[in-house]
Amino acid sequence: MVPIVGFDRFLMGFSLFIHIILASLGIALPVIILSAEYIGIRKKDPYYTALAKRLAIAFVVLFAIGTASGMLVAVEMLVLWPKFMQLVSQVAILPFYIEVFAFFVETIFIGIYFYSWDRFKDSYKHVLLGLPIAIGAVLSGILITILNAFMNTPGNTFNTSTFIANGTVTGVHPFAVFTTPSAFMEVLHAVSSSYFAGSFIFVAFMAAMLLRTKDERSRTYYKKALALGMVICVLATLLSIYSGINSIATLEHVQPEKYAAIEGNLFYNMSHAAERVGGFPVNGTLKYYINITNMQSILASGSPNGVVPGLFNFSASTRPPLIVHAMFDFMFGMSLLVGLLLFAVALLWFVKRKSIDNRLILKLLVVSGILAVIIMEDGWVMSELGRQPWIIYGVMTVASAANYSSGALPITVLILIFYIIALPLVVLLLRRIFRARPLEKELAR
Amino acid sequence: MNILYLLNHFIFSIFITMLLVEGGFAMMALVAYKKYKDSLMRYITPIWEVTGTFAVFYAVSFEATFPQLLTAGGTIYAIPLLFAASLLIIRNAFLVYSMYIADLKAEVKNLRIYALATMAALLLFLSVLSSAMSGIGINLAKASASIFMYLNPFNILVIVSALLLSLSLAGSIFKVERLSRITWLPISAAIVIFYFGAILFANSSASHFPSALSIFPIIVILVAALGILEERRSKYLSAFMILIVVFLVNLLGIIEYPYIFGTLNVTSYMASSALAMPILIITLLGGGIVAASLTYLIYLSYLRK
Numbered sequence: 001m002v003p004i005v006g007f008d009r010f011l012m013g014f015s016l017f018i019h020i021i022l023a024s025l026g027i028a029l030p031v032i033i034l035s036a037e038y039i040g041i042r043k044k045d046p047y048y049t050a051l052a053k054r055l056a057i058a059f060v061v062l063f064a065i066g067t068a069s070g071m072l073v074a075v076e077m078l079v080l081w082p083k084f085m086q087l088v089s090q091v092a093i094l095p096f097y098i099e100v101f102a103f104f105v106e107t108i109f110i111g112i113y114f115y116s117w118d119r120f121k122d123s124y125k126h127v128l129l130g131l132p133i134a135i136g137a138v139l140s141g142i143l144i145t146i147l148n149a150f151m152n153t154p155g156n157t158f159n160t161s162t163f164i165a166n167g168t169v170t171g172v173h174p175f176a177v178f179t180t181p182s183a184f185m186e187v188l189h190a191v192s193s194s195y196f197a198g199s200f201i202f203v204a205f206m207a208a209m210l211l212r213t214k215d216e217r218s219r220t221y222y223k224k225a226l227a228l229g230m231v232i233c234v235l236a237t238l239l240s241i242y243s244g245i246n247s248i249a250t251l252e253h254v255q256p257e258k259y260a261a262i263e264g265n266l267f268y269n270m271s272h273a274a275e276r277v278g279g280f281p282v283n284g285t286l287k288y289y290i291n292i293t294n295m296q297s298i299l300a301s302g303s304p305n306g307v308v309p310g311l312f313n314f315s316a317s318t319r320p321p322l323i324v325h326a327m328f329d330f331m332f333g334m335s336l337l338v339g340l341l342l343f344a345v346a347l348l349w350f351v352k353r354k355s356i357d358n359r360l361i362l363k364l365l366v367v368s369g370i371l372a373v374i375i376m377e378d379g380w381v382m383s384e385l386g387r388q389p390w391i392i393y394g395v396m397t398v399a400s401a402a403n404y405s406s407g408a409l410p411i412t413v414l415i416l417i418f419y420i421i422a423l424p425l426v427v428l429l430l431r432r433i434f435r436a437r438p439l440e441k442e443l444a445r
Numbered sequence: 446m447n448i449l450y451l452l453n454h455f456i457f458s459i460f461i462t463m464l465l466v467e468g469g470f471a472m473m474a475l476v477a478y479k480k481y482k483d484s485l486m487r488y489i490t491p492i493w494e495v496t497g498t499f500a501v502f503y504a505v506s507f508e509a510t511f512p513q514l515l516t517a518g519g520t521i522y523a524i525p526l527l528f529a530a531s532l533l534i535i536r537n538a539f540l541v542y543s544m545y546i547a548d549l550k551a552e553v554k555n556l557r558i559y560a561l562a563t564m565a566a567l568l569l570f571l572s573v574l575s576s577a578m579s580g581i582g583i584n585l586a587k588a589s590a591s592i593f594m595y596l597n598p599f600n601i602l603v604i605v606s607a608l609l610l611s612l613s614l615a616g617s618i619f620k621v622e623r624l625s626r627i628t629w630l631p632i633s634a635a636i637v638i639f640y641f642g643a644i645l646f647a648n649s650s651a652s653h654f655p656s657a658l659s660i661f662p663i664i665v666i667l668v669a670a671l672g673i674l675e676e677r678r679s680k681y682l683s684a685f686m687i688l689i690v691v692f693l694v695n696l697l698g699i700i701e702y703p704y705i706f707g708t709l710n711v712t713s714y715m716a717s718s719a720l721a722m723p724i725l726i727i728t729l730l731g732g733g734i735v736a737a738s739l740t741y742l743i744y745l746s747y748l749r750k
Contacts, residue, residue: 057545060541060544060545061541061542061545063494064494064537064538064540064541065534065537065538067494067497067498067537068497068530068533068534068536068537068538069534070501071497071500071501071530071533072527072530072531072533072534074501074504074505074530075504075526075527075529075530076527078504078508078515078518078519078526079519079520079522079523079526079527082515082516082517082518082519082520083516085508085515085519086512086513086515086516088508089508089509089512089515089716090512090513090716090717090720093505093508093509093512093716093720093724094720094723094724094727096505096508096509097505097506097509097724097727097728098727098731099505100498100501100502100505100506100731101727101731101734101735103498103501104495104498104502104731104734104735104738105734105735105738107494107495107497107498108495108735108738108739108741108742109738110494111490111491111492111494111495111742111746112491112738112741112742112745112746115490115491115746116745116746119745132738169717172717172719172720173719174719174720174723175723403519403520403523405520405523405588405589407523407524407589411523411524411527411528411531412527414528414531415527415531418531418534422534425538429538429541429542432542432546433542433545433546436545436546436548437545
């Protein structure tokens with residue numbers, strides 16, 4: 001029985017791992033496209049207009065694969081975790097349900113926006129028609145995150161004690177799912193992280209293209225694209241840092257087990273707790289870390305006397321795996337690195353305008369793009385692992401929600417293969433499409 | 446009749462109708478793409494993703510309406526649903542790729558892959574539909590499905606009638622010469638075959654199917670009206686055709702109510718009263734926004750010069 005649950009868990013995780021990259025691009029790209037189109041019209045700059053048009057094509061391809069992948073993830077949730085979906089449908093379906101309408105608006109306006117270019121005398125009207133795409137995309141992200149927040153902190157959406165006692169669903173408050181204890185912070189962090197990763201992928205791509213392009217007009221195009229992407233990157237990074245710090249503070253109160261595991265708190269609740277930086281779990285203990293005395297208590301409450309949650313206060317059977325500590329520190333370290341790089345680039349840019357041409361900076365931006373995706377994925381996996389063994393914290397375990405039928409195994413293996421080729425497929429499709437439409441030709445028009 | 450059930454089935458009927466139109470599109474793409482390229486692409490270009498969204502809408506609406514059927518449904522239909530969802534990825538990828546590729550040869554090749562994936566997904570969805578109606582090939586006690594879910598006379602007749610409906614829709618929407626003036630013929634054949642199959646093969650487990658006969662006069666009137674519109678070469682033919690198919694699929698739900706899998710009464714598996722009202726209100730509000738947006742899309746894409 002356990003291997004099937006393990007496989008289900010792996011498949012779901014792997015599917016989401018790929019889907020999150022597509023979703024981040026789906027959230028960030030409309031903002032970049034609309035900004036480029038707006039600047040292009042306002043400044044009568046053909047480079048920005050070309051950028052908007054080319055990005056629009058890329059977006060449609062990504063959207064096509066992304067939505068189909070989203071559909072597959074939705075079906076996987078139903079098929080792999082039917083008992084979980086049954087409970088969600090009974091108590092917390094509204095975000096999911098509203099999300100469909102956000103998705104609809106996004107989809108319909110994609111049809112309107114992308115296929116009605118040049119059909120309006122007033123070009124600004126066309127930009128306005130793109131706004132519902134950006135709003136629909138981010139709203140979809142928000143609503144799905146609200147559902148994830150319900151999984152982390154079900155709050156008073158229904159009578160959990162009756163459900164735990166006898167499996168009966170009573171006392172349902174349909175709208176309480178929108179105000180669960182972790183909802184606000186989780187939404188803020190998920191949205192900012194999506195913009196962070198999505199815009200960084202864009203910046204990394206433009207930096208890579210700038211590195212290998214010699215044609216002067218194309219270089220101008222990539223530089224302008226890079227500048228636009230960097231502005232969004234900086235804003236998203238600042239918001240991500242703010243929301244990330246607040247998420248940890250929220251976690252301490254609403255998911256103390258997860259907080260204790262992330263901090264590597266292998267003790268009972270205590271004051272004067274040290275901050276453990278780095279380290280790896282070895283045989284249930286943490287090794288090779290740096291201890292900063294009192295720092296955790298000070299960070300958590302502003303005073304060394306502040307009491308922080310310890311893992312030993314919880315049953316060993318419900319403690320999350322200690323690897324989340326290493327994952328959190330990795331995420332924090334990498335974010336710091338990327339943030340510093342961004343700060344350095346921005347500083348150089350202000351001091352010496354041409355610094356964006358610097359090959360070293362461009363190479364670092366490419367690496368940052370890759371790191372941004374790793375940071376986002378690491379953060380998400382850490383958050384999900386930190387809730388283990390629960391699928392709904394304190395209410396339903398992953399094992400009790402799973403589908404134990406082995407009948408679907410062959411097809412799930414096929415899906416796995418699908419997801420392995422999904423991203424290369426997108427890259428291949430985009431490569432072929434843009435090879436047929438060289439940038440130089442488009443700019444020469 | 447429960448209003449949530451009606452809403453759910455209405456969403457289903459729009460989804461199935463759009464899928465049937467795409468079935469017609471796929472058939473034409475396979476056999477005569479170059480000849481009908483303009484009318485085919487004019488239809489699919491702005492609307493291709495709306496079909497997929499309706500699939501999601503129906504799935505979520507089903508989850509919201511019948512939460513207590515999810516465990517059984519998710520287990521019974523695991524294979525066809527996962528497979529159909531995978532096919533939709535192929536459909537999307539190859540359709541979009543063919544839209545942006547400049548080379549006609551490559552375009553045709555990619556559209557063929559799209560068409561095959563779409564047809565396969567359509568067949569899977571239809572098999573799920575027919576087995577959910579009849580219960581043939583489904584073991585409710587074990588929450589499992591056998592190969593007979595696909596290979597049974599009722600399912601085969603459902604597929605045949607659906608393909609005929611697709612052909613009718615293709616005739617009127619894509620202006621296929623040989624079909625556009627006799628769309629009433631395949632649609633009539635589809636109706637007769639479907640109800641014949643339902644009464645003959647699904648009757649043993651679903652005693653409510655004979656009530657289909659009571660709505661037969663309405664169907665005859667609709668098909669006759671279709672024939673008149675065809676005769677007059679009315680510009681409203683396609684719209685009327687789509688409405689008829691939506692209506693016919695809707696009728697299935699009304700006839701079928703309150704059973705699923707032939708004998709299971711769905712009313713005892715429906716959403717709690719606490720959720721029913723919010724779902725209803727959100728559906729009406731969201732549906733209004735979607736309808737307005739779709740109307741604008743149709744106006745901009747098909748009507749505005």
